[in-house]
Amino acid sequence: MLDVKNIKKDFPIFKNHENDKKPLIYLDNAATTFKPKSVIDATSRYYLEDGANAHRGDYDLAYHVDKEVEKCRAHLASFLNCFSREIVFTSGTSMSMNLVAYGYGIKFLKEGDEILLTEAEHASNVLPWFKVSETTKAKINYIPLDEEGRCTPEALRKVITKNTKVVSIAQVTNVLGFKIDIKEMAKIAHEYGAILVCDAAQSAPHMKIDVKDLDCDFLCLSAHKMLGPTGIGALYGKFDLLKKMDPFMMGGGDNARFDMCGNVAYLEPPAKFEAGTMNIAAIYGFDEALTYLENIGLENIENHEKELRNYAINKLKELDNVIIYNEKADAGIITLNVKGVFPQDEASYLNSKGICVRSGEHCAKLLKDRLKTVGTIRVSLYLYNDKSDVDALYEALKNGGNFLDAFFN
Amino acid sequence: MLSLTNEMKREIIMEHYNSPNNKVEDITKISNFENFRKIRMDSDSCIDDITIYLDIENDVIKNAYFSGVACAISTASTDILCDMVKNKSEKDALYIISQYENMLYEKEYDSEVLEELNAFSETHKQAARIKCATLGAFGISKILNGENDE
Numbered sequence: 152m153l154d155v156k157n158i159k160k161d162f163p164i165f166k167n168h169e170n171d172k173k174p175l176i177y178l179d180n181a182a183t184t185f186k187p188k189s190v191i192d193a194t195s196r197y198y199l200e201d202g203a204n205a206h207r208g209d210y211d212l213a214y215h216v217d218k219e220v221e222k223c224r225a226h227l228a229s230f231l232n233c234f235s236r237e238i239v240f241t242s243g244t245s246m247s248m249n250l251v252a253y254g255y256g257i258k259f260l261k262e263g264d265e266i267l268l269t270e271a272e273h274a275s276n277v278l279p280w281f282k283v284s285e286t287t288k289a290k291i292n293y294i295p296l297d298e299e300g301r302c303t304p305e306a307l308r309k310v311i312t313k314n315t316k317v318v319s320i321a322q323v324t325n326v327l328g329f330k331i332d333i334k335e336m337a338k339i340a341h342e343y344g345a346i347l348v349c350d351a352a353q354s355a356p357h358m359k360i361d362v363k364d365l366d367c368d369f370l371c372l373s374a375h376k377m378l379g380p381t382g383i384g385a386l387y388g389k390f391d392l393l394k395k396m397d398p399f400m401m402g403g404g405d406n407a408r409f410d411m412c413g414n415v416a417y418l419e420p421p422a423k424f425e426a427g428t429m430n431i432a433a434i435y436g437f438d439e440a441l442t443y444l445e446n447i448g449l450e451n452i453e454n455h456e457k458e459l460r461n462y463a464i465n466k467l468k469e470l471d472n473v474i475i476y477n478e479k480a481d482a483g484i485i486t487l488n489v490k491g492v493f494p495q496d497e498a499s500y501l502n503s504k505g506i507c508v509r510s511g512e513h514c515a516k517l518l519k520d521r522l523k524t525v526g527t528i529r530v531s532l533y534l535y536n537d538k539s540d541v542d543a544l545y546e547a548l549k550n551g552g553n554f555l556d557a558f559f560n
Numbered sequence: 561m562l563s564l565t566n567e568m569k570r571e572i573i574m575e576h577y578n579s580p581n582n583k584v585e586d587i588t589k590i591s592n593f594e595n596f597r598k599i600r601m602d603s604d605s606c607i608d609d610i611t612i613y614l615d616i617e618n619d620v621i622k623n624a625y626f627s628g629v630a631c632a633i634s635t636a637s638t639d640i641l642c643d644m645v646k647n648k649s650e651k652d653a654l655y656i657i658s659q660y661e662n663m664l665y666e667k668e669y670d671s672e673v674l675e676e677l678n679a680f681s682e683t684h685k686q687a688a689r690i691k692c693a694t695l696g697a698f699g700i701s702k703i704l705n706g707e708n709d710e
Binding site: 493494495496499502503510511525526554555557558559 | 566570573574607608609632682685686688689692
């Protein structure tokens with residue numbers, strides 16, 4: 152397991168809450184993650200030292216900012232094993248997904264075409280496709296999940312047809328935490344001439360990703376779920392696809408020239424998609440987040456979470472009042488309920504013990520029917536969690552039926 | 561009203577959560593339901609999703625019901641409110657709601673009119689739950705202020 156005691160020292164938020172009345176046990180990492188000091192410092196460094204805009208100026212400061220932005224782009228490209236020109240900075244996964252939907256989906260799909268999703272997708276991988284469907288009359292269908300809620304290549308093979316143009320799925324689903332075999336899915340999609348869009352919001356922070364090996368066509372991620380700042384993320388796209396798709400935001404910085412007759416010459420990707428001033432400070436921080444993750448090692452992080460998850464599952468299974476919905480899942484996500492307690496009531500009870508978890512439908516609203524419950528509690532682990540966090544959760548859930556304690560103490 | 565101990569408050573909330581008086585599975589089984597005014601209250605920040613129905617005749621609330629799913633705090637507060645607004649004029653009902661909101665937001669309030677709603681006087685200590693405690697109240701005041709879902 153990772154040396155969590157030392158890792159925690161890198162994250163100022165833990166120290167800043169050391170003297171709180173209750174402990175800070177953060178188990179909502181699928182929502183967002185805390186930032187190491189190196190990331191926070193890099194973000195400040197932009198404002199303290201560099202300050203200029205990117206892609207604009209003719210002076211030293213601006214030149215330096217450009218270099219830093221491109222350094223992060225190259226870093227992310229090596230992190231994912233692709234070319235820098237295949238990395239588009241966005242505000243995060245939602246924007247990346249929307250860019251694919253608007254820039255590729257609306258441009259190339261038509262009536263009679265089909266988009267394949269699953270019932271376990273996050274809203275950001277569903278709603279943009281609803282828009283594509285509404286605009287182009289392409290149809291949305293769902294790859295059936297198996298009994299546990301997993302999406303398998305076999306299931307894709309059963310439903311895919313020659314009309315399928317897009318298969319868009321999460322590599323790790325945000326409620327159930329199953330790891331999907333994207334490589335095999337992409338292979339099947341390509342056999343039918345469809346593209347594969349991979350939502351990596353919940354996978355990129357926790358496992359090594361090699362987009363060339365996966366052979367996915369697009370991949371979307373958010374920095375803030377992987378120790379980086381909020382408001383920055385990326386879209387990876389195969390260069391030929393990026394070249395032929397449209398930007399969905401037009402403006403300064405994405406064109407070479409335009410005239411009053413409406414003629415525009417857009418820049419090559421990725422600049423074509425990066426109109427307007429980006430969140431430059433966050434790009435500085437994102438670069439450091441990648442460094443931090445690489446120093447620990449994605450494989451080590453994955454193994455740490457796996458071990459901690461097993462520990463948690465074995466421990467929580469002892470509790471008769473707890474229902475676990477995804478015992479066999481792969482990622483550090485545990486979805487549960489306390490019998491007879493509404494998830495939000497339980498989450499606020501856990502809050503009174505200093506435990507941060509997410510209750511609700513977790514944006515995957517379609518799952519409701521499958522899990523046969525209106526909502527759940529999601530526990531999501533990361534590199535700064537250890538067994539003591541799980542023990543605290545266990546102790547709190549043990550008494551979880553008395554959830555109104557939180558209201559009166 | 562006598563001041564409530566925490567134990568009593570807890571009992572009131574659990575009682576109205578576990579066996580609400582005014583919760584219906586299917587509103588169409590209630591006679592005259594076609595004439596009820598209704599509003600759906602679903603929250604963007606949680607999974608609470610209830611619909612409130614008021615049967616109003618000549619500015620008097622004859623009956624109040626709700627359906628849907630919600631947490632203990634939302635369910636219990638909505639149920640108590642439904643009990644309390646029955647047979648009251650619209651004006652009196654709005655007065656109760658305004659005093660209830662004052663209590664939740666730690667302003668001065670008239671605890672006499674709040675009856676069992678006094679069980680929620682500690683809500684501000686769990687500020688994230690104020691939204692739960694006001695879901696039903698906002699719904700009822702929306703209807704009384706003229707909103708009506710088709």
